[in-house]
Amino acid sequence: MPSLPLPDAPAPEAFPEIEFDRYERPAAPRWLRYALHLLLFLVTLATTTIAGAEWMTDKFFFTLYSIDDPRMTFRASGWLTQAEILRGLWFSLPFLGVLTIHEFGHYFTARYYRVRATLPYYIPFFTGAFNTIGTFGAVIRIKDRIFSRKEFFDIGLAGPLAGFLVAVPVLIYGFTHLPPGPRLPIEALYPPEQLANTLTLSRPLLYQLLEYWFADPARLPHPLELTHYPVLLAGSLALFFTALNLLPIGQLDGGHILYGLLGFRRFNRLSVVFFVGFIFYAGLGLFTLHSSREAWLYGGIPYALYLFLVFRRVVPTVRRTLLLALSVVAAQLALTLAVPGIFGNPGWLVFGLLLGRFMGIFHPPAPDERPLSAGRKVVGWLMLAIFVLCFSPSPFG
Numbered sequence: 547m548p549s550l551p552l553p554d555a556p557a558p559e560a561f562p563e564i565e566f567d568r569y570e571r572p573a574a575p576r577w578l579r580y581a582l583h584l585l586l587f588l589v590t591l592a593t594t595t596i597a598g599a600e601w602m603t604d605k606f607f608f609t610l611y612s613i614d615d616p617r618m619t620f621r622a623s624g625w626l627t628q629a630e631i632l633r634g635l636w637f638s639l640p641f642l643g644v645l646t647i648h649e650f651g652h653y654f655t656a657r658y659y660r661v662r663a664t665l666p667y668y669i670p671f672f673t674g675a676f677n678t679i680g681t682f683g684a685v686i687r688i689k690d691r692i693f694s695r696k697e698f699f700d701i702g703l704a705g706p707l708a709g710f711l712v713a714v715p716v717l718i719y720g721f722t723h724l725p726p727g728p729r730l731p732i733e734a735l736y737p738p739e740q741l742a743n744t745l746t747l748s749r750p751l752l753y754q755l756l757e758y759w760f761a762d763p764a765r766l767p768h769p770l771e772l773t774h775y776p777v778l779l780a781g782s783l784a785l786f787f788t789a790l791n792l793l794p795i796g797q798l799d800g801g802h803i804l805y806g807l808l809g810f811r812r813f814n815r816l817s818v819v820f821f822v823g824f825i826f827y828a829g830l831g832l833f834t835l836h837s838s839r840e841a842w843l844y845g846g847i848p849y850a851l852y853l854f855l856v857f858r859r860v861v862p863t864v865r866r867t868l869l870l871a872l873s874v875v876a877a878q879l880a881l882t883l884a885v886p887g888i889f890g891n892p893g894w895l896v897f898g899l900l901l902g903r904f905m906g907i908f909h910p911p912a913p914d915e916r917p918l919s920a921g922r923k924v925v926g927w928l929m930l931a932i933f934v935l936c937f938s939p940s941p942f943g
Contacts, residue, residue, distance in 0.1 A: 598637025651708030702802025
């Protein structure tokens with residue numbers, strides 16, 4: 547087939563007013579990029595420290611005032627003392643340490659494969675009016691294409707493996723350095739009305755094993771009191787975020803690992819199954835055949851719209867999306883009828899929305915789809931076993 551002649555290139559002076567920097571902007575100076583990363587880290591260190599101090603002292607940085615004034619205003623309460631800030635550091639330093647090592651595990655492995663990646667962007671989050679952990683985590687941005695299953699696998703695995711290897715010693719230190727003396731019964735420490743509204747963190751299997759091996763049973767804190775033990779709180783949250791990243795769905799770290807183990811076709815089929823099961827569990831028990839008409843009217847319609855949104859990118863057509871959503875609702879109702887009182891965890895619905903609409907549940911193929919070596923396969927399945935040890939279906943209660 548003959549090739550078509552190319553048109554003559556226009557002379558540069560033909561377009562004197564074009565602003566080419568709109569299309570090819572120069573990169574920001576390196577010092578400015580480094581300063582941004584450092585600033586975000588320092589702000590996140592401050593927010594996690596104050597958040598940790600709030601957990602330890604049951605106080606908030608801001609207090610709502612209304613002294614002889616109908617207008618309610620937030621004011622800094624001024625309660626932070628040096629000792630309380632130090633207690634907050636006992637939470638923020640180990641927690642941010644695990645988070646930082648996790649992200650640099652990804653970063654250095656990417657650099658090893660000559661894949662350009664940014665330094666971690668820390669995401670501070672703090673209100674001062676209700677309890678937070680001071681951050682939404684940290685992310686790095688991969689700036690080059692990844693060309694092989696092995697590279698996807700190694701870069702995805704390096705972060706949670708590095709973080710896990712630090713989270714376990716943090717928990718061991720927390721269990722071996724509990725305050726001396728037997729703990730008082732929880733009923734003697736808090737009134738019943740406060741106990742009913744206290745946040746509890748679940749104890750995944752690995753947490754329970756480390757507790758059994760290293761802690762003195764007479765000095766163990768009650769689950770309701772865990773938020774007053776900064777190192778244990780940091781370690782338990784580190785296990786939670788490790789498990790969250792290891793979910794074998796889409797392009798989470800666990801998705802990269804399972805994609806490396808199974809390949810493009812098998813993984814993406816399995817990722818759909820895991821995602822549908824994840825949403826099924828999250829919404830389980832929200833509605834039953836005994837729910838009131840008002841509950842179905844004001845809650846059922848938003849829930850149906852939610853299912854349509856999260857499943858729309860899972861199947862190719864609107865008709866299949868509706869059928870999948872109806873199947874999930876029907877199966878949930880059938881299970882609540884067979885097992886009265888069964889209940890999932892609606893908190894996962896928010897994360898399910900992020901997966902289904904923004905992060906995606908499918909993994910792109912790599913140009914090099916050669917299988918992993920036997921050693922990498924062993925490490926990959928070991929990481930999925932770590933996911934089982936760290937994961938809790940209901941992490942907060």
